[in-house]
Amino acid sequence: MKSEDNVTSLNDEELKIHGQFDQDKIKEQYDHLSSNYEDVYLQVGYPDPDKCAEFVENFEVSKDEEIFDMGCGTGLVGLKLKEKGYTNVVGVDASEKMLDQAKEKDSYTDLEELFLGTPDTFPEKYRERFVALTAAGILAEGHLGNEVFDEMVLALKQGGYAIFTTREEYLTKYNYQEKMDALVEEGKWEFVKQEEFLRYNNMKGDGVGRFKPTKVLVFAYKKL
Numbered sequence: 462m463k464s465e466d467n468v469t470s471l472n473d474e475e476l477k478i479h480g481q482f483d484q485d486k487i488k489e490q491y492d493h494l495s496s497n498y499e500d501v502y503l504q505v506g507y508p509d510p511d512k513c514a515e516f517v518e519n520f521e522v523s524k525d526e527e528i529f530d531m532g533c534g535t536g537l538v539g540l541k542l543k544e545k546g547y548t549n550v551v552g553v554d555a556s557e558k559m560l561d562q563a564k565e566k567d568s569y570t571d572l573e574e575l576f577l578g579t580p581d582t583f584p585e586k587y588r589e590r591f592v593a594l595t596a597a598g599i600l601a602e603g604h605l606g607n608e609v610f611d612e613m614v615l616a617l618k619q620g621g622y623a624i625f626t627t628r629e630e631y632l633t634k635y636n637y638q639e640k641m642d643a644l645v646e647e648g649k650w651e652f653v654k655q656e657e658f659l660r661y662n663n664m665k666g667d668g669v670g671r672f673k674p675t676k677v678l679v680f681a682y683k684k685l
């Protein structure tokens with residue numbers, strides 16, 4: 462299916478370069494995609510930032526307490542949090558050029574280049590610091606493995622909320638659910654709630670490349 466059937470100003474080639482991600486090249490891949498990232502995501506339909514911000518609001522996190530946006534990219538989550546009145550959001554991402562765009566939004570108190578997925582070297586300064594964290598679109602093919610859940614636990618203060626999205630199919634494909642459950646069994650966090658929604662919801666039929674209407678879940682876990 463041609464993308465003209467779906468979104469007007471994007472061609473199939475533009476959509477197809479958003480694929481085949483690989484952690485060994487992820488910084489270069491997103492540096493390259495940064496200039497059209499929002500163009501693509503906002504047109505194909507990407508409710509994840511809204512869903513994450515709604516979940517944060519649901520937990521009555523104080524507007525001036527520190528929130529951690531993991532894999533913040535161009536800052537779409539920070540923008541939604543800012544619109545809801547949150548004034549103290551710290552963002553990290555592997556891609557310098559995605560971060561450059563996040564800086565322009567003026568939604569973050571601090572933005573830093575950080576490669577996630579290695580809990581052993583997770584920076585001291587981010588440990589036990591945040592009352593909530595968000596992770597939109599980073600639990601995905603070629604993106605973060607389930608080690609990032611250990612980093613979430615490290616980053617939160619006791620009682621803090623981890624709020625993240627992932628495709629339903631990835632829960633088993635990349636063993637995310639297994640790790641989420643293991644952390645419950647280990648008494649590190651407890652499940653609070655989840656909600657289902659459709660990502661790439663502006664696309665029709667089979668869509669283009671990875672962009673077809675897809676079942677996604679947003680989760681909240683509370684650190685114990």
Ligand SMILES: C[S@@+](CC[C@H](N)C(=O)[O-])C[C@H]1O[C@@H](n2cnc3c(N)ncnc32)[C@H](O)[C@@H]1O
Pocket residue numbers: 484487488491509510531532533534535536537538553554555556559575576577578596597598599604605
């Ligand atoms: C689909 S984008 C999501 C960005 C943003 N959270 C949003 O919702 O628009 C995925 C982001 O994850 C980042 N990323 C992927 N692997 C990473 C890693 N190991 N460490 C830090 N960031 C990573 C990419 O640079 C990219 O900005």
